[in-house]
Amino acid sequence: MIGSSLAGTLAEDTGAIIKLAILAVGGQGGGVLADWITAVAEHNGYRAQSTSVAGVAQRTGATIYYVEMCRDTGRMPVFALAPAQGDVDILIAAELMEAGRAVMRGFVTPNRTTLIASSHRIAAVSEKIEPGDGRAPSDQVMATMKNAARHLVCLDLEKVALEAGSMISASLFGALAASGALPFDRESYASILSGSGRGAAASLRAFAAAYDQTSKAGQAEPAAASEARPTGKQAKGPARLLAQWQQLNVRIAAYPMPVQDMALRGLRKVTDYQDLAYGAEYLDRLDMAVKADLAAETCALSIAAAKHLANAMCYDDMIRVADLKTRSKRDGRVRAEVGINDAAVLQLTEYFHPRAEEFCGTLPLSLGRYIEKRPKLFAWVDRRINRGRHIRTDSMSGFAMLWCVGGLRRWRRSLLRHHVEMDHLQRWYKLALDRAGDDYALGVEIIHCRRLIKGYSDTHVRGQSKFDRVLSSLDDLRGRADAADWIRRLREAALKDEKGTALDGALKTIASFSRR
């Protein structure tokens, strides 16, 4: 038997082992980072061991890499192969929610752990597929992180890496170096990157930028999302139009202060969508809400109306899509996004799939109605129209076609779709204003329900149906003090899933108590 006698005291306490875990999303280069950390430790006379779980976990899922190290005394220490709760010195999270996961799993301890987290988000599939905003709230994770860690380094290291033309592994390495959590100097980190072969220069750039920003920020929190927004009164164009624009602005200046910002944004949107007369129409409608608010001595209804009237008046039709896709500003934006300069050649393919519905909507009212009322004719039109069309807007013919469709704007008011949309708008807006008379909060909530209508073709139909279903509960809710609250809940349920399963559940609840 290989027995070893026990000395009175144990040779060294385990505090001498530095334990470092990396939580990343598969594909972020966590393995590369673990290798660099191992290398920098060995370079500094440490023994290090790294482990990981390769395989399926790497395919875009959450994954952990783990490194342990201690000063090399010539004897082989016993290192663990996985991080344990409450026993991690340095936790590197390559994404904000992964930092949250690390905290949740107990890998971050207040008396011990240095948490280095990138504040950027990579939305999980479950967050992306909600028809509304399914994203997990970041602020609570941030707050918990602050309490959970002994020392927190949190900044957008993805951005730092992208700006340097590199990967987040390099900027995380820089933040680790700057955090001082490991007893190694900056040069030794950099020397590991210099020897990393292809991409070394970019890695070093990202490393340096992250190092500097981390040292500068200290414990700083991620920069506040936005400064004061521009008021956006500036417009340019023909003098005649500018003069009219100023007149409309004067009307807005007469509104109560809190309404002005949203009203101005709405006005810009509808004017841009159609013309200044349309803007005046918008303000005419908004006036009604503002008037109602004067009595109520609050602005909630006007602000909601300013927002949703604008959205309702700027319905998504073929003309708008064609108009937006043929603007010079759009050309510049695409080039910036693709990352090429003005001289390079860019080919642009647009994906359209018009159906007979969209076609009829773009016909004059009577002609459109005529076709829609004749199923056979409608089907015949659909057979000719309904297919995917890939249009090259870098080509003259493709661009010109869209440019012409965009030019239909001039006749928009006489087209079928406009009549359908305006009918719907009138009914909704009138309903909201009427209800606001008895139950102010309910009126505001009805205005907000406009959020449900969005998208094109089937998506649009589904949105309409959800909108109708939510408002169908108004009869059941009549006279209830919590009617507004119920409409809000129904709207939120409707945004949860595509089919409206959550909405149906909520509607059943309402039906059940209305029967009682």
Next chain:
Amino acid sequence: MAERSFAKEVEKLRLGAGEEFSGEGILAITKALLQCGVGYVGGYQGAPISHLMDVLADAQDILGELGVHFEASASEATATAMLAASVHYPIRGAATFKSTVGTNVASDALANLASGGVTGGALIIVGEDYGEGSSIMQERSHAFAMKSQVWLLDPRPNLPSIVKSVEDGFELSEASNTPVMLQVRIRCCHVHGQFTAKDNQRPRMTVANALDAPRRDTKRIVLPPASFLHEKEKVEKRWPAAVEFIRSRKINEVFGPDIARVGIVLQGGMYNGVVRALQRLGLADLYGETRVPLYVLNAVYPLVEDEFLNFCDGKDAVLVIEEGQPNYIEQAFASMLHKACHTTRVIGKEVMPMAGEYTGQVMLDGIGAFLRERASQLLPAHIRAPNTTDISQDMSDLAAIVPGRPPGFCTGCPERPIFAATKLIEQELGPHHIASDIGCHLFSIMPPFELGATTMGYGLGPASASAFNSPDARRRSISFVGDGGFWHNGLTSSIGNAVFNRNDGVIVIVDNYYSAATGGQDILSSRASNRSKSTKHPIAEAVKGMGVKWVRHIENTYDVNGMRNTLREALSTPDTGPKVIIASSECMLNRQRREKPLIDTAIKAGQTVVKPKFGIDEDICTGDHACMRLSGCPSLSVKTLDDPLRDDPVAHIDQSCVGCGNCGEVADAAVLCPSFYRADVVHNPGPWRQFADRLRRKMIRALQNRREKRRLEFLDA
């Protein structure tokens, strides 16, 4: 061509005696095989030993120089059957695969091999896929060792121990005429460490020598009466020989003081976790010097009775650390103590969890509980009565916020459009019974697709739908199988079975040119040339050869419309018998790895190259995310607009987009919205192209100006 290249690392396999080897666990195992004079090696890829196969494939030159034969086996059964070469000949052979799924497949060959026994050392290296990160059902390889009576080694997870275990394994196999399994756990395979190398050995007998001088011995063949004799031989000769070898060679190790009231018995693979728990309890130091005696089982089957009883002498209780269930080792030890009328108590699953991985916290809790109860005087005061502050309250809130992040399809994966088309056809024709299979395509069961009801084993997708074959039904079943599973087992078990039993279902073969989920290894139908393997055998030919009459081959899975139309046809055709759709497009991970350097070189060399990327017009996107419900691509995500008029985030495509085309095709097929565009950047355009582009843009600019100068433009919008 595998996902990861070991071309550089395999040079370490040439290290000679006394040199220090530094690298990953799997590479160390390969080096150990060469040091042992192995004659042939085979295996089937799968985490965590995929890289072992990749290392071997990349090391073919070195293997060739030594006269070692290497095979990428068709399945785990093939790999194990290959060990038949060690039955009559004194050639050392090794097979490797993922366990327990691979062991399941291999068990027919394993049982036959174990029955007849071996002359040359036969080593089966199984990668245990258990615990966090595992992709398979949770079972133990231990049961296979017990039922076939092969020996199971479970070395301490450090490089010197693993290397020694390979050496011991061959010798043990030869000493007891029994194949030996060596199990290495996930993290152990990927652990980075060092060991002192020895010289590589040429095999004492090569497979060529054997072929030139064939031998046979009827007594080693599994047929009565020999098979009855084999069973006796196992218990009368081979078992005692194995126990003697393990005892005399001190395969199991004891650490810590000779005299103590308590001790811990553990599987070798648990050693580092146990020592860490002892370190945290103040009972062990940095280097594993411990105050609690440890009996480390580097051989977990068979167990050495007197060695264990000796360890128990003078102890009130021993704790058995045995991961997974059932607790075979604990039961065996309890039985030994009982029969020996020993008073030592065996504690095991009372303090350790019956099921689940033995993580750091589990070890700390379990060992802590054992010591507090049985030997509290050993524990330092701060451990016995800790002053802990509870920080768990606001952490628990996070559980409701932090979203789950299961693995899914990669950016640009060609399998995504197959499932988008399936989802669309279900919207049209209603839900169907869908049988899934093993492989990346199994990610279809998760959001956003949520397609697939069962998975029954590699290549068994269509087989698992075979009961759903009824003339009374109005709907057909749909089943999926990958190209990897197809060649592994699916051709006979799934396709042949469906033909023979006149199954009327629809079978989709997802062909991405590789065994992609295991790391992109080549298979029969791979399109690439492989210098040592025969590739480019079309799946369609194999399917037709099996007797399938209705076969459709889609050469571009990104054609969502085409895919959907083919599915519709398959689900509605009056033709009887299986309807097989082969959907082929190259695994994007591999394609990028192959093409990216070529494209970069071409651009640098001044050639005209067109690079695609997708984008979204954010002012046209309405934020419904219908596109994401048909995609789930990592590069297609949501983004908040700096616009108070908009409530919902809009779709956004980031820099990682590879321009696969799925977004556009899905938007088209599902009639979603016109906000998608494809931007093709033309690198190094020729002078004519540049001229034409300038001309076109001038004309377009003129049209734009004409309209824009007549309308208001808002400056900071």
